[in-house]
Amino acid sequence: MKQVIASALLAVVTAPTLASDINVSVEIPRLDVAEYHKPYVAVWIENSKNKVVSNLAVWYDVDMRNNEGEKWLKDMRQWWRRTGRNLDLPVDGMSGATQGPGTHQLNFSLAEAKLTDLPAGKYRLRVEAAREVGGRELINIPFNWPQADMQTFNKSGKTELGAISFTINP
Secondary structure (H helix, E strand, O other): OHHHHHHHHHHHHHHHHHOOEEEEEEEEOOOOOOOOOOOEEEEEEEEOOOOEEEEEEEEOOOOOHHHHHHHHHHHOHHHHHHOHHHOOOOOOOOEEOOOOOEEEEEEEEOOOOOOOOOOOEEEEEEEEEEOOOOOEEEEEEEEEEOOOOOEEEEEEOOOOOOEEEEEEEO
């Protein structure tokens, strides 16, 4: 009986390390400006032909009356042109409120991120931010799919985005 309990506990403890998932860390820098507005941010994955294969997150003013927060989504130009204008917003599980300065974690299972059935090839994680009375910035993190082992990719923005970290744990 003790061996069964020990085996069950070992399975529970090691299960998270065996999980197949992706994690994205997005840093929103603290800016010293007269009029600060939280940025709208979109996170997605596209293939080498610039086709979106997975929308992961879009942060905007979801609580604005009459869905007026959606009006400024087009300021995230690449995301809007590639996929945003074709979405029926808000998207359950993807849309969320804008985030203030700090590091924000996004975690997805490979199935949730629609990566399980992707053909082998070159892809890129894209993170775009746009801020009212501010600027716009787009970060691209290239990666190959599938990954045999856990791998982390890092890139830093210069203005509207800080450090971006993307980990694939197949």
